[in-house]
Amino acid sequence: MGSNFTYVVYAIIFLAVILLVEGLYFLISSTTQDEKSANKRMKLIDKTGDQQIGLSLLENRTRRKKNAASDSVFDKLQKLLWSSGMNLTLLGFFAIAGILTAAIFSFFFFRRETGFILSLPTALVLGVGIPYVVVFAKAAARKKLFGEQLVPAIDLISRGLQAGHPAAVALEMVSKEMPDPIGTEFGLAMDEINYGLERSVALDNIAKRFPNGDLMFFNSALEVQRETGGNLVGVLNNLSSVIRERRAMRKKVWALSSEGRFTALVVGILPFAMLLLISSLNPTYYTEYMGDPAFIIGMSIPVVFYLLGMYTIWKMVNIRI
Structure with a gap:
């Protein structure tokens, strides 16, 4: 203590x-x-x-x-x-x-x-x-x-x-x-x-x-x-x-890309929500393995793919007009 x-x-x-x-x-x-x-x-x-x-x-x-x-x-x-x-x-x-x-x-x-x-x-x-x-x-x-x-x-x-x-x-x-x-x-x-x-x-x-x-x-x-x-x-x-026409076009694109943005929101929040949930139910679930090199490597690879996936989704739905 x-x-x-x-x-x-x-x-x-x-x-x-x-x-x-x-x-x-x-x-x-x-x-x-x-x-x-x-x-x-x-x-x-x-x-x-x-x-x-x-x-x-x-x-x-x-x-x-x-x-x-x-x-x-x-x-x-x-x-x-x-x-x-x-x-x-x-x-x-x-x-x-x-x-x-x-x-x-x-x-x-x-x-x-x-x-x-x-x-x-x-x-x-x-x-x-x-x-x-x-x-x-x-x-x-x-x-x-x-x-x-x-x-x-x-x-x-x-x-x-x-x-x-x-x-x-x-x-x-x-x-x-x-x-x-x-x-x-x-x-x-x-x-x-x-x-x-x-x-x-x-x-x-x-x-x-x-x-x-x-x-x-x-x-x-x-x-x-x-x-x-x-x-x-x-x-x-x-x-x-011109500004009014651009705003109308921007709203149309925003509506068409709403599904992709919602997907990005769910995919982005889900890993952190699961991390908090598991840590709350079992506080030692991750901490007892944090010193293991295999744990560090195993957690680093999903984080890299997570960032690449979020960047790809963001580029797909972020259409500039």
Whole structure:
């Protein structure tokens, strides 16, 4: 029992070090409050009546990003949290992951007596994976909603241009009349433009936060019209029609490939479900043979074929339009 308690102490120290490193990182970078404020931009405008409420925030963010050569893992995760729209910081994310990891480890190690070697990796994978999957799903849903809102936003801009408004006013109409997320994102872009950023750069920043091919076409249409002139209203109307047709085709392909995606889901979940079920019914079923070289080889081959099969199914059902 003494050795088991030592392992528990090591696991707690490991989680504590992770949380300490994350806390020091955010204490130095001081991005938490900035991101939280920007995410509530429209609410702050409603309360204060100040249309330029986001300028100080955007100034600080722009100054920091000028010195960043590339995005780190933390920056990518921060972008994912931003895209998800959740009121959750990186420190909060890792705090939840740490608590969940400790709870899962305690369950498998003490209640199921699975063993330290199997309990710790399982707890780490589930403890970090479950919050990440939740955030990723929220971000994916919000990005999908952004794509669905893009066509009405383009139509709104086109009607504003037909009414005689300049392009800047038409873009601002989206931030005022469209709901979140596209209304908030265009509002942040307008704040960046008012702050002094080029319109193309501000719109490209939206595309970085919400990668969307149709949005890139929209940005290109605006820049081409600004440099060469032409009928921007006609271009936007044609772009809106093309996006609608692509969306209809995408839904048709999605329906035709639904059987393959369901097969991939079942095949992907079944091995892990059986592993958890067998480990719950008989905790020593795998652990007593983990030191045997034949067991390692015998388990490695199915894992390789499993990954190849999942990749093949994914390539078959993931049809890009």
